[in-house]
Amino acid sequence: MRSRTKRDRWRENEDMERVHEPDLAEIAAGASYLRGEWCERVFAQAAPLTLELGCGQGMFAVELARRFPATNVVGVDLKGHRFWRGAKAAHVGGLLNAAFLRARIQWLDHFFAPREVDQVWLTFSDPQHADKRGTKRLTSPHYLWLYQSMLTEGGVVHVKTDSPEFYENTLRDGPLAEMAVEESCDDVHGAPAGRFDAELTDLLAFKTAYEERWIQEGRSIHYVRLRRKVEVCEEQLARAKRMLQGPPGAARPRFTRPAR
Ligand SMILES: C[S@@+](CC[C@H](N)C(=O)[O-])C[C@H]1O[C@@H](n2cnc3c(N)ncnc32)[C@H](O)[C@@H]1O
Numbered sequence: 001m002r003s004r005t006k007r008d009r010w011r012e013n014e015d016m017e018r019v020h021e022p023d024l025a026e027i028a029a030g031a032s033y034l035r036g037e038w039c040e041r042v043f044a045q046a047a048p049l050t051l052e053l054g055c056g057q058g059m060f061a062v063e064l065a066r067r068f069p070a071t072n073v074v075g076v077d078l079k080g081h082r083f084w085r086g087a088k089a090a091h092v093g094g095l096l097n098a099a100f101l102r103a104r105i106q107w108l109d110h111f112f113a114p115r116e117v118d119q120v121w122l123t124f125s126d127p128q129h130a131d132k133r134g135t136k137r138l139t140s141p142h143y144l145w146l147y148q149s150m151l152t153e154g155g156v157v158h159v160k161t162d163s164p165e166f167y168e169n170t171l172r173d174g175p176l177a178e179m180a181v182e183e184s185c186d187d188v189h190g191a192p193a194g195r196f197d198a199e200l201t202d203l204l205a206f207k208t209a210y211e212e213r214w215i216q217e218g219r220s221i222h223y224v225r226l227r228r229k230v231e232v233c234e235e236q237l238a239r240a241k242r243m244l245q246g247p248p249g250a251a252r253p254r255f256t257r258p259a260r
Pocket residue numbers: 053054055056057058060076077078079082103104105106122123124125126208209210211
């Protein structure tokens with residue numbers, strides 16, 4: 001049987017109930033989508049919300065939904081054909097607490113309201129070594145301010161990475177965005193037993209295909225947990241959004257392909 005093309009996957013995404021692919025040009029023009037309404041309109045339960053940002057194939061998001069049925073999980077990525085795999089697994093497996101969203105993380109505040117998100121996971125994000133302005137690396141202070149503005153009180157950002165530079169940059173930038181560095185480890189799989197609580201030990205042991213590849217190449221896996229410390233003030237949030245989204249009313253990128 002021929003393997004599925006991107007188009008096949010986009011088409012299948014359309015038929016899955018909890019896959020959301022809004023028009024990104026409308027979002028960039030100021031529209032919101034399901035903001036503040038995820039639990040009520042998407043999921044069958046009112047429960048804490050966890051996001052996996054840059055979820056790729058989405059298999060970690062699916063694992064989170066499987067392990068924590070009393071949590072709602074949204075995998076977010078710009079590439080719908082990538083998260084098709086996780087979306088399909090959630091659909092076939094009847095996981096009512098897993099959803100997928102095609103979005104640019106820069107515009108996350110158009111999808112999630114203040115205090116709507118309990119936890120964020122960033123798994124193997126692109127290290128973006130050359131990103132001097134902090135507009136691409138997903139743990140730069142601009143992004144951390146944005147996430148923090150959506151977190152519940154005591155909400156956390158988990159970061160798992162194979163990149164020592166991304167790890168170091170995250171440890172540096174967490175405090176710059178007034179988040180507390182609550183946990184850090186530069187070799188998760190080599191850590192002594194009891195280093196983390198049992199639930200986290202189990203969760204960190206789960207590896208996506210992507211992580212398996214890095215481990216086979218001999219890389220150590222790093223982990224950081226940042227905790228929300230402050231209510232983000234409007235000026236700070238506006239500055240972060242200006243950096244990530246451009247000034248209000250600026251010309252927006254045109255999308256040559258419909259929202260996929
Ligand atoms: C290196 S992959 C990681 C995949 C996955 N987290 C894993 O561990 O298997 C990074 C993913 O982040 C997505 N991504 C990067 N920057 C993004 C952005 N600004 N908005 C949405 N998705 C983004 C890419 O499309 C890609 O699928």
